[in-house]
Amino acid sequence: MSLLIVHDLSKSFGGVVAARDVAFSLEPAEMLALIGPNGAGKSTLFNMIGGQLRPDRGSVLLDGEAITHASPQERFRQGVGRTFQVAQTFLSMNVAENVQMALISRHDESQALWAPARDRHRAEALSLLDQVGMADAADRPCSTLAYGDVKRVELAIALASQPKLLLMDEPTAGMAPRERAALMDLTASIAASARVGVLFTEHDMDVVFGHATRVLVLLRGEIIAGGTPDEIRRNPRVKQAYLGDDHALARTA
C-alpha cells in the first residue's frame, strides 16, 4: 500500500476553487515534487495534508489510516514531519534544544515540571544534528545561525518525530544556489536510507528536476500532469500551460 493516498481533495474559498478533486499517492523513499505557477493551489493542498486547513471534500490517508480531519498535533504523532516556507525554529533556544524540544514532545514529556529540559534526549538530538551536518553548532543560539543552517536545523527538528512522511513547503526558498543543492541532496539521502516519503513544493526548477523522483503539476487547483522529471519536461501541456518559456526547461535539459 502507498504511504500517502490523497483522494479527491477539494477546497474553495468563496468562489475561488483552490483545489478540485486532487488525487495522487506517494510511496516510501519517494521524492515527490509539487509544482505549479503562483496561485495554482500548492499551498492550499499542502496545508490540507499538513492539517492547517480543512478540506471541503475528499480524504487523506497515511499508511491506510484517514487523517483528513486530524489536527497538526495528531498528524505529528502519526508520523508527519514538516518544514515551513519561512523556516520556523525556536529562536530563544540553542540548536540542540530545538531538536530536544521535538524529542520531548515525541516522548510525551512536555508537561514535565521538574528535571531540566536541557538534559533530556541530548545524545539523540546530537545524532540527528549530525545527520544534517549541524552537530558542531549544537550549543549556538538558533538566532545567530545563517539562514541555510536554520533550514538544516528545521530539517533535524522535523526528523525528530521519526516521520514516515516529510512535508517540505518551498524547502530551498531564500537560500543560495549551492546551499539548495546540498540541502536537497541531504534530504534525498535521508529519504532513501530511512525510507521516508517526501512531498515538497518548489519554485526552483533545478531543484525539482535534479532531486524529484516524480513531479506533479498543479494548475488552477487541478493536477494537469504527473510523471518522472523527464516526462514532465517533455509534456507539451505543461510547457504551454505552466512553464511558458522554454528557457526554464532548456537550462536543465
Add this chain to the structure above:
Amino acid sequence: MDLSFLIIQSLSGLASASSLFITACGLTLVFGVTRIVNFAHGSLYMIGAYTAATLLPRLLELSYGPVSFWTGILITALIVGAIGVLIEVLLLRRIYGAPELFQLLATFGVVLVVQDLVVQVFGPQDILGPRAPGLRAPVEILGRRFPSYELALIAAGPIVLGFVWLLLRKTRFGILVRAATQDRDMVASLGVNQALLFTGTLFLGAFLAGLGGALQTPRVSANTGMDLSIIAECFVVTVVGGMGSVPGAFLAALIIGQLQAFGILIFPKSTLVVVFLLMAFVLAVRPYGFFGRPEIVGGTHAVGIVSRTPRASGTVAALIVLALLACLPLVSDAYLLKVATEILIFALFAFSLQLLIGVGGLVSFGHAAFFGLGAYGAALGVKWLDAPMEAALPLGILFAAAGAALIGAFVVRLSGIYLAMMTLAAAQILYAVAFQWVDVTGGDNGIVGVWPSTWASPRNAYYILTLILCATAVFILKRAIDAPFGYALRAARDSEPRAEAIGLNVRRHRWLAFMLSGAAAGLAGGIYAFSRGSVDPSLLGISTSVDALAMLLLGGIQTIAGPLVGAGVLHTLRDQIMPLTGLWRLFLGVSIIAMVLLFPRGLVGTIRHWREERA
C-alpha cells in the same frame, strides 16, 4: 413594569450608548492606524470633562446661551485634541515598533501622570458642569419626565458617526486612515507621510475623547476615577465591535447601553459584570469581535527569556542572598521587617507573572485577579469558615488556581492585545464583584481581622514564614521554567506553527501556565492578606496589576531574576518616596515611560548586557 417605563429605560440606554460610542470611536480609530491600545484615552476623556466643567461656567457668564455652551464643548474637544498631538509627538511616535507590552505600559504611564496632574490643575474635588441652556427642562414622554439633555445626547452619537463616516469616506485623510487600518506597511511603502497621518489620527482620537468627556459634564461630575472606568468600558466596546472598526464600535455601544439600562433592573449592583460577561461571550464566539480581523494584532514579536547555560555562581549567589535574608530579623526593626515581608510577597507575585509574560509571551494585564483571589480566598476562609491561617492559605491558592483555570480557558484562544484586554476585563469583573457583593465580601471596606496563627504573629516569625513560602514557590516556578513545560511554553511563544507541528498542544500548555502562575500569585495574595490583617477590592484593581508589570519591566523581562530585583527596588522606592510627596503616581508614571523609552532591558538585563559587551 409598563411600556412607558421600558421606553424611558431604553432611551437612557441610548443616551449612554451615544457618549460611550463617541469616546470609544476615538480609541478604535487610533488603534486601527497606530496599532497601539492607548490606555491614556480615558485620561483624555477625563481632561475633557474637567476642562469643560471649568470652562463652560466662565463662557456662560460672559454670554448665557446655547451658542456659548456648544462653542465651549467644541473648544474643549480641540484643546484635548492638541494634548493628544502632544502625547503622540512626545511618546507614541517612539514606541510604534515596540512590543505591545511596552506600548500598553507606556500609555498606562501617561494615565498615572495625568491622574496627578489633573488634581494639581483642577483641584481634588469633583466638579459638576453647568446644565445646557435651552435643555434644562425635562420633556414628557408617555407621561414620564425625561431630561431633554439626554435626548440631545442620543442625537449626538449618530451625528458624530455621520461626521466620522464622511471624514473617512470623503477626505484624503480619511482614505489614508482606512488604508492604514487595513495594511499599515502597504501605506508606508506607498510613500504616505506616516508621521503626519499618525499625528492627525491622534488628534482626531483625542478630539473625540475630549468631546465625549465634555458632553458628560452636565450629567456626571468630573472626578478622578472616571479615566479608568471609561477606559474599561471603551475596551469592551472596541473589543466587542472589533478593534479598528467604527461601525463595530457603534453597534457594540448600542448593545452595551441597553445592557446597562436593563441590567440595572436585573442585577442592580452589577452592571459592570453584565458588560464584561458580554465581552467574554462575544470573544469566546468571535475572537476578533463583530467586525475585527485576525491580522489586526498589534506590537512586534514577544520578548522574553532565552536559554542560558546554568552557572554554579548563580546558585551560590542565590543561596547567599537567601542566607542574608534569613538573617535580616537579627538586625532590623519591626518596620523594616514589614517592608521586607511585602517585598518578598511582591517578588513572588511579579515572578509568577514572569511565567506568563517572559516565558509564555502571554501579556496578562489582569494579574491582580489571581493575587486578589488568593487574598480574598484566605480572608473569606477566615471570616466564614473560621479557618486558621494554615487552612486559609491553601484555600486562597485553590481560589486563585480555580479562577485562573476559568479565566485561562477563555483567554488561551486569544493572542496579543486581545489577551491583554481580556485578562484586564476578567480582573475588573472580580473587582466589581468584590466591590458590589457587600454581604459576602464587605464591599469597599473589605474584610478585616485576617490575622495569622499565634505562632506566626510576631513580625519576625511572619517574615521568616513569608521567606520560606516565597522562596519555595519561586524555586518551584524556576524549575518549571527550566523543565520541558517551560520550554514548551517558550516554544509556543517563539513559533506557534512549529510548536504545533512538533505535536505540542499549545492551548493546553498555556492553560496550565495560567493555573500554575495563578496559584503562585494566589499564594502571594494570601500571605499579603495575613500580613496586613485585611483585604479590600483594591487588591484586584488595575493598579495592582500594573504594580506587578512595573516590577517586571524595571527588573527586566528577559531575565529570571528580573522580577525579583524589580520588586525589591520598586517597593523600596515606593516606601521611601510615597510619604514625601503627593505625586507618587506622577513619579511612577514618568519612571515607567522612561524605562520603556530608555531602559527596556530593565536593571538585571542592562547589567548583564554590559557584562556581555565587555566579555
